[in-house]
Amino acid sequence: MRDIHEPDISRAASDAVSLHAQTLHASLGDASMESMTLLNEIAGTYPDAISFAAGRPYEGFYDVEQIHAYLREFCAHLRGDLGMSEAAVARALFQYGDTKGIIAGLVARSLAVDEGIEADPASVVVTVGCQEAMFLVLRALRAGDRDALLAPSPTYVGLTGAALLADLPVLPVRTGETGLDLDDLSARLRQARAAGRRVRACYVTPDFANPVGVSLSLADRRRLLDLAEAEDLLLLEDNAYGLLNTAPERPPTLKALDRHQRVVYLGSFAKTGMPGARVGYVVAGQRVTGGRGGSVLLADELSKIKSMLTVNTPPIAQAVIGGKLLAHGCSMAAANRREAEVYRRNLDHVRDGLRRRLGHCPGVTWNAPTGGFFLVVTVPFTVDDELLAYAARRHGVLFTPMHHFYGSTAGHHQLRLSISTLTPDRIEEGLDRLAALVTERLPRA
Amino acid sequence: MRDIHEPDISRAASDAVSLHAQTLHASLGDASMESMTLLNEIAGTYPDAISFAAGRPYEGFYDVEQIHAYLREFCAHLRGDLGMSEAAVARALFQYGDTKGIIAGLVARSLAVDEGIEADPASVVVTVGCQEAMFLVLRALRAGDRDALLAPSPTYVGLTGAALLADLPVLPVRTGETGLDLDDLSARLRQARAAGRRVRACYVTPDFANPVGVSLSLADRRRLLDLAEAEDLLLLEDNAYGLLNTAPERPPTLKALDRHQRVVYLGSFAKTGMPGARVGYVVAGQRVTGGRGGSVLLADELSKIKSMLTVNTPPIAQAVIGGKLLAHGCSMAAANRREAEVYRRNLDHVRDGLRRRLGHCPGVTWNAPTGGFFLVVTVPFTVDDELLAYAARRHGVLFTPMHHFYGSTAGHHQLRLSISTLTPDRIEEGLDRLAALVTERLPRA
Missing domain, CATH: 3.40.640.10 (Type I PLP-dependent aspartate aminotransferase-like (Major domain))
Structure with missing residues (x-):
C-alpha cells in the first residue's frame, strides 16, 4: 500500500490550488513585515559587501x-x-x-x-x-x-x-x-x-x-x-x-x-x-x-x-x-566583558572614522550613542532601498535605510550603521566605501 | 548611581497597579486555554499517582x-x-x-x-x-x-x-x-x-x-x-x-x-x-x-x-x-523502532488489562486504535474534573476527562487513557486502581 515513489510533484503542480493574498491576514499586506526580508535579500545578493546593516552580535569568540x-x-x-x-x-x-x-x-x-x-x-x-x-x-x-x-x-x-x-x-x-x-x-x-x-x-x-x-x-x-x-x-x-x-x-x-x-x-x-x-x-x-x-x-x-x-x-x-x-x-x-569592549571600540572607531572622512561635509551629521550596536547618520540626499542596492553593487557597502523604522513615513535622509560584527580593518575599509558613496551624492558646492 | 539593593519589592506591592481580566484578549477568558493548566495542577498535586494522562513520549531510552x-x-x-x-x-x-x-x-x-x-x-x-x-x-x-x-x-x-x-x-x-x-x-x-x-x-x-x-x-x-x-x-x-x-x-x-x-x-x-x-x-x-x-x-x-x-x-x-x-x-x-514497540506493547497491554478487569461491566467500552498514544474509555457515569481529582486522591490514578477535548459540550462519560510513558508493571497497577474507581461508580445491578 505504501510506496515512496507514488507522489509525482510535477503532475501535482499543473492544476494546484492557489490562495489570493487578499484572503490572508492583513499583516501580510503591510510593508513592515517585508522590511527584513527585503534587506536580507539585498545583503544576500552582495555577500562580499561590508555590512553596517546586520544587527547581530560579534562572533569572533564563538566556539561550538x-x-x-x-x-x-x-x-x-x-x-x-x-x-x-x-x-x-x-x-x-x-x-x-x-x-x-x-x-x-x-x-x-x-x-x-x-x-x-x-x-x-x-x-x-x-x-x-x-x-x-x-x-x-x-x-x-x-x-x-x-x-x-x-x-x-x-x-x-x-x-x-x-x-x-x-x-x-x-x-x-x-x-x-x-x-x-x-x-x-x-x-x-x-x-x-x-x-x-x-x-x-x-x-x-x-x-x-x-x-x-x-x-x-x-x-x-x-x-x-x-x-x-x-x-x-x-x-x-x-x-x-x-x-x-x-x-x-x-x-x-x-x-x-x-x-x-x-x-x-x-x-x-x-x-x-x-x-x-x-x-x-x-x-x-x-x-x-x-x-x-x-x-x-x-x-x-x-x-x-x-x-x-x-x-x-x-x-x-x-x-x-x-x-x-x-x-x-x-x-x-x-560573560560579555570582551564583547562589550569590542562594541565600545567599534563605536569609537566608526565615529572617529566618520569625523575624519565626512566631518567637513555640509549636512552630514551623526548622533552620539555611548553604547549598543547602532548609530544614525543624517545626509542631505534621499536614502531609500534603491540607494542601498546601488551602494551594495557599486561600492560594496551595506547599511539600513532608516525609513524602515518609520513605516516609510519619515527617515528618508537617514541611515543606520550597525557596528557589532565588524573588525577595525573592515570598519576602515567600509567607511572608505561609505564615504565614497556619500561624497558622490553630496550636492556640488 | 547604580545600587542593586535599591528596589524594595514589599513596598512596591502595596499600591501596585492591577489589570482587569475583561481588558485582556478574549482567549484568556476561554476555559479551553486553562484545560492543560488545570490538569497539570491536579497531576502536580498527586505526583505519586499513576498517570494515564500525560501525552508525553516514552523516556526510558533518554540519555543526555x-x-x-x-x-x-x-x-x-x-x-x-x-x-x-x-x-x-x-x-x-x-x-x-x-x-x-x-x-x-x-x-x-x-x-x-x-x-x-x-x-x-x-x-x-x-x-x-x-x-x-x-x-x-x-x-x-x-x-x-x-x-x-x-x-x-x-x-x-x-x-x-x-x-x-x-x-x-x-x-x-x-x-x-x-x-x-x-x-x-x-x-x-x-x-x-x-x-x-x-x-x-x-x-x-x-x-x-x-x-x-x-x-x-x-x-x-x-x-x-x-x-x-x-x-x-x-x-x-x-x-x-x-x-x-x-x-x-x-x-x-x-x-x-x-x-x-x-x-x-x-x-x-x-x-x-x-x-x-x-x-x-x-x-x-x-x-x-x-x-x-x-x-x-x-x-x-x-x-x-x-x-x-x-x-x-x-x-x-x-x-x-x-x-x-x-x-x-x-x-x-x-530512530523510533524501540519506542514504537513500547507503544504497541503498552496499547495491547492496556486493552488486555481493561478486558480482564472491566470486560463484563455493562456500559463500559473502549475503542480500538492500532497505534499512537491514546484510547478512549466510555463509562455509564459522569467523568468530570471532580472525578479526576477524586481518582487521584482516593485511588492514585490519573486520566484525562474527555470533555476537555469537546470544549465541555460533550464527552461527559468518557476518559482518555494515554499509554506512552508507562511500563508494564505500572500499567497493571494503574489499571487495578482505575478498575477500582470504575466499579465503585457503576450503578448497582
Whole structure:
C-alpha cells in the first residue's frame, strides 16, 4: 500500500490550488513585515559587501565547544544544586517542561546581579526570544478595536510586526535627542484618548534603542514613570542592549526604578547569550483581577497564551543559556566583558572614522550613542532601498535605510550603521566605501 | 548611581497597579486555554499517582549524552557534507539563521524517506513545535470576521487554543468510529457557507488522532481529498503520531496522496525527535497570488509571520533534531523502532488489562486504535474534573476527562487513557486502581 515513489510533484503542480493574498491576514499586506526580508535579500545578493546593516552580535569568540560546556554546566547544576537524579536531568532536557520555563530562577538571579531588579521567579516567563515575549504581551493587551499601543518613532521593526500580528494599532511618539520625547508622549496619549482609543501601554527601549542607539537620562526615566503613574499607563520596557556597556555608570532600568508595577520588562539573551538559543523572557508581576481564576499574575496569563503558541521555550536552548549564566555567576555583563569592549571600540572607531572622512561635509551629521550596536547618520540626499542596492553593487557597502523604522513615513535622509560584527580593518575599509558613496551624492558646492 | 539593593519589592506591592481580566484578549477568558493548566495542577498535586494522562513520549531510552552526540553529528554534516569552515559551523549554531530554518532540507529528506512525501525544501518552514506551525497557518488564514475553521470534535486542545489566539472560530465536525465523519463535514461546510461564513480550511489528524486515537481508512482519505477538491477546501493535516506504528502497512498521509496542493502539512518531532527540542514544521507549497510580491509560496508568507513571532526556531534545537535525523538515515521511523514497540506493547497491554478487569461491566467500552498514544474509555457515569481529582486522591490514578477535548459540550462519560510513558508493571497497577474507581461508580445491578 505504501510506496515512496507514488507522489509525482510535477503532475501535482499543473492544476494546484492557489490562495489570493487578499484572503490572508492583513499583516501580510503591510510593508513592515517585508522590511527584513527585503534587506536580507539585498545583503544576500552582495555577500562580499561590508555590512553596517546586520544587527547581530560579534562572533569572533564563538566556539561550538562552548555549547557543550554550557549544557554540561547546566546539567551539573541540576544534579548538584537541585539534587536531581540522572533520569530527572534527562527528563528536564528531553521532555516538555513548565510553560514558564526551566531557568526562570536563574533569569531572576541574573536580573538581581546585572540590573538590580528584584523579580519574583513566578513573574518570569521564558520565551522564544524577546520577540515572542512582545507578541505575548501585545496579544494579551489587545481586547478590542479601540485598543492601541504607543511606541517611539522610529522603532524596532519587531515591535511593529508583533503589533500587526496582534491586530493592535501603533500610535507613534516623537523621538528626541536622547530617546522618547515625553512631552510628545503626553500629547499623543491625550489625543488618542480624546479620539476614543484605549491606550494599553507605551513601548520604550531606554538603553541604546534600536535603531537610534541613544539612551534616556535618569531624570527622564523618573519623569516617564511619574507620567505613567499620573496617566495610568503601562510601560513595556525592552532591554536588549543595556548590558553591552563598558561605562562605569549607567542609569538603572525603568523596572529597577518601578515602585508600582507600571513596567512589564522584556528581556533578551540574543545579544548577550547567543542569538541561536533564541531565549528571551518577560517579567510581568502585575496582578490580573476579575477573571475566572481570581487574582492571578499577568505572567500566568502570558503563560497560558504561550502554551498555545510554542508550548515551551526549548528546554535544550534554555539549558545552554542557563549554563552560560551559571558559568559567569549569573551575570551576563560578566560573560560579555570582551564583547562589550569590542562594541565600545567599534563605536569609537566608526565615529572617529566618520569625523575624519565626512566631518567637513555640509549636512552630514551623526548622533552620539555611548553604547549598543547602532548609530544614525543624517545626509542631505534621499536614502531609500534603491540607494542601498546601488551602494551594495557599486561600492560594496551595506547599511539600513532608516525609513524602515518609520513605516516609510519619515527617515528618508537617514541611515543606520550597525557596528557589532565588524573588525577595525573592515570598519576602515567600509567607511572608505561609505564615504565614497556619500561624497558622490553630496550636492556640488 | 547604580545600587542593586535599591528596589524594595514589599513596598512596591502595596499600591501596585492591577489589570482587569475583561481588558485582556478574549482567549484568556476561554476555559479551553486553562484545560492543560488545570490538569497539570491536579497531576502536580498527586505526583505519586499513576498517570494515564500525560501525552508525553516514552523516556526510558533518554540519555543526555545523546544530545551532545546529535550536535556533533550535525556539525560534522555541516563540515563534511556542506563544506563549511569551522567559523561558519559556529555561526550556524550561534547566530540568527534563516527564518524558514537550517534543517529544512533534512526535513524534506525525512518526509521522502518516512512518508513518501516529495516536498520542496523551499515549502518547509521549521517551527517551534507543531504548535507554532498551527498558529502561523491560522494567523495567515484569518483575514476577517466571516472566516472560520472546521475541525473534528473532539479535537486536540492545541488546535482550539491556536484558533482562539488567531480570533478564528472553530466549527465542530462529528468524529465517527474511524475519525472525521465525512458526511458531517459536507453538511457542516454547506451549513457554514449558507450562514455567510468563509471556511478557510478543515483541520484533520488522519493517524492516531489526539484524543480518540483512531485512524482514517485509505478510502476515507481519498474521499476527503475528493471532497476538498469538489468543495474548494484546504486541509490542514496534523501528523504528530503517524510514525509511531509498528504495523507493516499503514495508509499514506493525505499529503502523500495530494495532487492539487489541497493539503498544508503540519509536522512534529516532539513525539519522534524529542519534545525538549520543540521542533516542528509546516509544509506549505501552495501559491499565493495577487500580493505585493507577485506569486509567492504560502511557506514564504508563513515565514514572514514567524519572523515577527519567534524570528527563528532555535538553531541549537534544530541542530539536535538534524543530528538525530542524520544518525538514522533521515528516518525518524528508524530512530523510533524501540519506542514504537513500547507503544504497541503498552496499547495491547492496556486493552488486555481493561478486558480482564472491566470486560463484563455493562456500559463500559473502549475503542480500538492500532497505534499512537491514546484510547478512549466510555463509562455509564459522569467523568468530570471532580472525578479526576477524586481518582487521584482516593485511588492514585490519573486520566484525562474527555470533555476537555469537546470544549465541555460533550464527552461527559468518557476518559482518555494515554499509554506512552508507562511500563508494564505500572500499567497493571494503574489499571487495578482505575478498575477500582470504575466499579465503585457503576450503578448497582
